[in-house]
Amino acid sequence: MRAPHVPRRAHAPPARTPMRTFVLRARAAPTDSQALLASVGKEAHPEILAHTLMNAVFVAQSHRPDVTVHLVLESTRDFSRTICFDANAMQDIGGFDEQALLGRIAKALDASRGMGKDEMRPVEPGVTVRTTSFERLVQALAEDHQLFVMDRKGTSIREQVFDGNPCFLLTDHIPMPKKTFHSLERLGAKKIALGPRMLFASQCVVLIHYELDQR
Ligand SMILES: C[S@@+](CC[C@H](N)C(=O)[O-])C[C@H]1O[C@@H](n2cnc3c(N)ncnc32)[C@H](O)[C@@H]1O
Numbered sequence: 001m002r003a004p005h006v007p008r009r010a011h012a013p014p015a016r017t018p019m020r021t022f023v024l025r026a027r028a029a030p031t032d033s034q035a036l037l038a039s040v041g042k043e044a045h046p047e048i049l050a051h052t053l054m055n056a057v058f059v060a061q062s063h064r065p066d067v068t069v070h071l072v073l074e075s076t077r078d079f080s081r082t083i084c085f086d087a088n089a090m091q092d093i094g095g096f097d098e099q100a101l102l103g104r105i106a107k108a109l110d111a112s113r114g115m116g117k118d119e120m121r122p123v124e125p126g127v128t129v130r131t132t133s134f135e136r137l138v139q140a141l142a143e144d145h146q147l148f149v150m151d152r153k154g155t156s157i158r159e160q161v162f163d164g165n166p167c168f169l170l171t172d173h174i175p176m177p178k179k180t181f182h183s184l185e186r187l188g189a190k191k192i193a194l195g196p197r198m199l200f201a202s203q204c205v206v207l208i209h210y211e212l213d214q215r
Pocket residue numbers: 150151152153169170171172173174175176192193194195196197198199200201204
């Protein structure tokens with residue numbers, strides 16, 4: 001008698017969910033925690049960081065696994081600060097409102113006082129802070145991520161094939177400098193668009209999750 005047919009998938013290891021990584025380059029965001037908190041609603045618009053983090057990590061009554069968010073704050077007297085939130089390792093961060101999230105960002109900035117260039121410190125479970133620039137961060141991410149620069153003039157996200165771990169690069173209200181686009185191109189980054197309207201970074205994150213959730 002022939003052995004019953006067992007579908008291959010029954011023995012295959014469970015498919016690993018790709019990580020979704022978001023990098024928000026916040027060119028106007030102060031690296032001093034008090035200045036950051038005092039500038040909500042003003043020109044620096046640090047609320048963009050909270051909104052982007054909220055939409056990247058949280059869903060109703062839960063959070064999304066397999067998401068990493070790097071917030072790069074660039075208004076600084078010494079070094080940019082890259083704060084990394086790893087949703088798989090994060091514990092209670094005290095709520096998802098703007099004040100709570102900015103509080104976590106401020107805590108990471110306080111933890112980074114006195115750090116030298118390219119150092120890293122843990123802040124709390126799932127949160128680290130580094131004195132790393134956007135350029136160096138992206139160079140490191142390019143080694144094991146597919147890089148995408150969010151840009152209205154790029155290829156529609158609906159036409160884009162995603163293999164491996166996608167990493168989406170966004171800015172606050174200040175555009176990416178032109179020379180950055182060239183160095184990102186050299187790292188293999190592709191421009192992708194979410195339609196013709198200029199959106200907030202946090203709105204882009206929602207639409208990216210929506211598109212990837214369908215696949
Ligand atoms: C408020 S926008 C930045 C606005 C900035 N003044 C500029 O000209 O780039 C914030 C981020 O969302 C991205 N973005 C906004 N609308 C988009 C769209 N329709 N498609 C793709 N990315 C978009 C931008 O590229 C940027 O990274």
